[in-house]
Amino acid sequence: MNMEAFLNHLVAKYNFWLYIILMMIGLYAMIAKNNLIKKLVGMNIFQTAIILFYVSIGSKKGGTIPILEHVSGGAQHAIDPANYVNPLPHVLMLTAIVVSVSTFGVALALAIKIYQRYKTLEEDEILTRIRES
Amino acid sequence: MILSGGLLLYATKDFPSWGDPTSPASTHVSPRYLKKSLEETRVPNVVTSILADYRGYDTMFETTVIFCAGVACFMLLRTFEKRETDHYYRHVPTGITIHIKGQREIPIESKEFEKIDAIWTPYDLIINTVSRFLVPFIQLFALYVIAHGHHSPGGGFQGGVILGASMIVLAIAFNLRTAVRRLGERIDSIMSALGVFIYSGIGALCVLLGANFLDYKALAQILPIDRVAARSDGILGVEIGVGIAVMAVMICVYNNVASEGRYDEGL
């Protein structure tokens, strides 16, 4: 694939590339880090990057927020969808943000329970203590 | 991991460019939402109308998810045993702090001695007064956000979180026991269930009145308004339910996580 087309793709869609790189950072933190809280933060970064990815799907050049002009009563001018940003990804991501917050809350509660028992949050130390007992 | 990143990047080759108004995502389903939202639901904020009406079923389950998180935090962490530490009291008129060793407490609920946390911070008049002053305004703003979700960015989730934050401000500025005294654990838990119950209850009401689940036009049979306005009011009703549920769950999660389930000391 020649350099010209590749650069074209890069410039036109750099937002997607950025979000994918962010996702990979989050995924790396989740897998490679030892501390449980760092893994949790990585999970949050991963989910946030997906949310950003979705929202950027819906953007349009020159579009404004999808709140229509409210003309009370009957006649209102025709609404051209091209002027407004696509609202559906925003709606989906409201849901995804709530889901990510809930998972984070449950994971924090679990981390507290682990800390109460093992008195540490480093995964290798926890595994050592499991093996000892 | 590099493999998945590489795959994702390779796939962007076929994506439409950023901000392209003719991409399939923007032209297939969404134009109808934008064009018809005002005339079908009388709600100018298209995000709210999609969230609570067109895809209202998703939102009901989203509220259920946050309810699950609250119940899970309660179930996992809540203990009824007392922490075994020393106790600290402050003599309110003079500001002297007393440290009682062993696990004895001051027996009488005395007005002059106030219990403070083990990791205590000095009594700060400015923070206490300002936060107590601000809380009603925060709550008023939250109610505005919920009610005005039809016309401006906002809605149930956003308003509910701000409401929850108003109580958490109290918990942080004073201490956890003060906030729990204001809004007890039992009322908070019942409210979280009540909020989601309102949402699904409105949906069930629509079924009992003959239409499909969460089809608000059925509400026009019991309320003295026409069908389109019934949609708008149905959206308002579910947003209120969502707001109550989110507020209660935020407070419940904060209380349980900050005090490790013991409800005696917080941050």
Added chain:
Amino acid sequence: MIAHYPALLVTIPLLAAFVIYGCSWLHKKSCLPLALLALAISCAVSIGLLAQAIAKGHISYHLGGWQPPWGIAYEVDPLNALVLVAVSTVAFINLIATAGEIEQVFSDRKGAFYTLYLLFIVGLLGIVVTGDLFNLYVLLEIASITGYSLIAMGQADRAPLSSLNYVFMGTIGACFYLLGVGYIYIMTGSLNMADVRALLPSLYHSSAILVAFIFCLVGVMIKMGFFPLHTWLPNAYTYAPSPAISLIAPLMTKVMAYVMIRLILSVFSPAFTFASLVVGHGIVWLACLAILMGAILALSQRDIKKMLTYIIVSEIGYIVGGAWLGNNTAMTGAVLHIINDTLMTFCVFLAVGGISRKLGSVELNNFKGLFKKMPFTMGAFVASGLSIIGVPPTCGFFSKWYLISGAMEAGSYSFVCVLIISSLINVILFFRIIETAFFAHSDPGNRHDYLLSEIGEISLNTLIPLLMAAAGLLVLGMYSGTVVGRVIQPALAGIL
């Protein structure tokens, strides 16, 4: 009201869950009857829905009154309805069987336990019946979050850590699925399954759709416990409390397997998955590996519960391999195996749960002479073991028969070999237990065996559902022909 069955199925347990949570703070005694009532209604509705689906072929329910793709739709066909009946029946019987244990062990937070139990079922039922890709994600998260919390309530110290590892892997899985849906959305602009299926054929050459397919599939495979992405499964399922594990173990992984079948058949139509891609062979190889590794790892376990979780990994390998073999017979076998495996796993985990409640732990040594003490429990355990091995007339035999015939039809003899080898390994596993339970005599000098001699049969309200489930294995086996002929074949004919 009959027209509203699809919505009622999911919303009655939902409403009941909220009422139960409110009641648990006001009037604790009414929690259990409400939960039982809600699950009973849900079970009855799902059976009614199955009858309707067989009669009509396809039912579509528009939520909120909006047409798809602008609104969310529920699509019920006989395949769906069968899985729905399996899920709701298992949940109902499990609640009856383990209610006593829940009341005793979790007495101060049983309201919360019942609430999360019902919400888990709501999530699973919704996943099976929905026709919208994003709705599936939200319901998947409901089922996952309630699953994480239910698993973390185990008595063992390791329970929270196993649950947290499950949280991490499960979230990665769900987020990969969400990414896949995002890619589909970017290319087609729609989230409704039927709509996407209509729009995809023009996009088959697109790399984005290929990547979307891969990510959706990998995400579902992580949640399903398909080797090598199964690492969360043994620990999470071993250290969970017994009432939770006899609910989660049979259901969660099988519903995810159903999602995979739904994705490859209804969303990405068979033309895409089998013709355009060449990964079918690769996945069958991976499935063979999964079956073998599951069986081998199960052999090395002393703890019976852990052994059973590795058997689950093996069973998932059967289903995935059967689904990807590419012909009708194998797909029939895979679907039949989903139903059968739900019942088999439920039966065996319920038996082990009852035993562990009486004995305290389930190492192999604890089973010495158990046949004399708990004849009925061990009888049910043996019945489900025979079903897992695949002995006629239990149901396990018939699904393995379809899988083997499908594999021979497709020419995949390695799959046939692996199936036979794993059945033999299952024979070894179960006969080891049966031998210890039947023939080994307890030594009076040993303190543990002395305790063993004091116990009796497990309590009646756990025993009766267990025996019903074991009988169900035989009944389902004898009626396999009916099930396949009247439910599965028409469903697949409608989809393929």
